[in-house]
Every structure is written in C-alpha cells, then in structure tokens.
Amino acid sequence: MALELDISRIRSVKGSEEHYHLETAVFDFMDDDWQLVKPLVIDAEISHQDKFLYLKGHANTAVKGNCSRCLEQVVVPVECSFAEQLLYTKDVSLFSHLAVGEVEEKYFIYDNDTLEITDIIRESILAVLPLKILCKDDCRGLCPKCGKNLNQGQCDCDLHEVDPRLAILAKLKETEEV
Numbered sequence: 001m002a003l004e005l006d007i008s009r010i011r012s013v014k015g016s017e018e019h020y021h022l023e024t025a026v027f028d029f030m031d032d033d034w035q036l037v038k039p040l041v042i043d044a045e046i047s048h049q050d051k052f053l054y055l056k057g058h059a060n061t062a063v064k065g066n067c068s069r070c071l072e073q074v075v076v077p078v079e080c081s082f083a084e085q086l087l088y089t090k091d092v093s094l095f096s097h098l099a100v101g102e103v104e105e106k107y108f109i110y111d112n113d114t115l116e117i118t119d120i121i122r123e124s125i126l127a128v129l130p131l132k133i134l135c136k137d138d139c140r141g142l143c144p145k146c147g148k149n150l151n152q153g154q155c156d157c158d159l160h161e162v163d164p165r166l167a168i169l170a171k172l173k174e175t176e177e178v
C-alpha cells in the first residue's frame with residue numbers, strides 16, 4: 001500500500017499548514033527482517049515555507065523479527081519521528097549555487113501533488129530498530145549440534161569435541177610454532 005499525502009492545497013498557499021493522519025496494516029520493509037504486528041499510525045504536518053514545504057511528524061507501531069541467534073520471535077515497539085524539507089523538482093534550479101548532489105542530500109524532491117512518504121517512513125523506523133535482532137543481549141542461541149534453544153537449558157552435547165577442520169588448523173599451528 002502506498003503511503004501518500006495529497007499536497008495539492010498546501011502547495012498553492014504560502015504560509016499555510018496541513019495535518020495528515022494515516023494508518024496502514026501493511027508496510028514494505030524491503031528486507032524481510034521485520035513485519036508489522038500492529039497498524040502503523042502516522043501523524044504528519046506540512047507547512048509551506050518560502051521556497052519549500054516542511055514535513056514533520058511521527059509514526060507509531062510495533063514490529064516483529066526473529067532473534068539472529070535463537071530464531072525466537074522478538075516484538076519491538078516503535079515510536080519514531082521524521083522531518084524533511086520538500087522541494088518541487090522544478091525549483092531545484094533555484095538552488096544552482098549548491099554543488100551537484102547537495103540539493104538531493106538536503107531536500108526530498110517531489111514532482112506532483114501526491115507525496116509518497118514510504119521511503120521517509122521506512123528510513124525513520126529502521127533508524128530506531130536494532131541492526132541485529134536479539135531477544136536479549138546475552139541470548140545463548142542454539143546448540144550447533146542438536147539445535148536446542150540454550151536459553152531454555154543446557155543440552156547433553158559435548159561441544160569440546162574438536163571439529164576435524166579445526167584439528168587440521170591446530171596441527172598446522174603446532175608445526176609452525178616448532
């Protein structure tokens with residue numbers, strides 16, 4: 001689902017302000033690591049400044065992912081904010097004193113009366129989520145041998161048994177040291 005704001009009115013009236021409220025139950029995180037577990041609620045406002053539109057707002061939801069060590073599901077509440085200066089594509093020339101790429105870096109360029117904010121929202125949500133999903137900092141993960149979740153207790157596997165590939169390395173190291 002596209003997250004779109006109708007900016008036709010605000011674009012035409014300098015100094016005006018407009019409020020938006022959006023809700024969606026589906027959201028594309030691009031990578032598959034996260035999924036919504038409750039509707040994403042977005043409150044935003046745009047004010048028409050001198051040469052650009054100023055968008056700011058906040059988003060609220062909760063997402064789930066899988067712990068990268070034990071694969072258990074992890075739910076993370078999300079509360080984030082965003083702010084962006086929006087520049088009409090034809091007005092980019094007003095900023096010709098800026099270096100190439102600098103305008104795009106500073107402004108979000110739009111080209112019609114509909115502002116698609118999915119990228120802005122995704123970026124602000126991902127910014128508050130951990131890069132690596134962990135159910136807890138000291139998650140013990142899964143036993144590499146039997147696959148038991150070690151947070152639920154120790155298994156009976158002997159993990160001190162040396163992997164044959166490692167044994168060869170250890171042997172090489174021994175000869176090197178002689």
Ligand SMILES: [Zn+2]
Pocket residue numbers: 067068069070071072134135136139140141
């Ligand atoms: Zn875990």
Ligand SMILES: [Zn+2]
Pocket residue numbers: 143144145146147148155156157
């Ligand atoms: Zn085990």
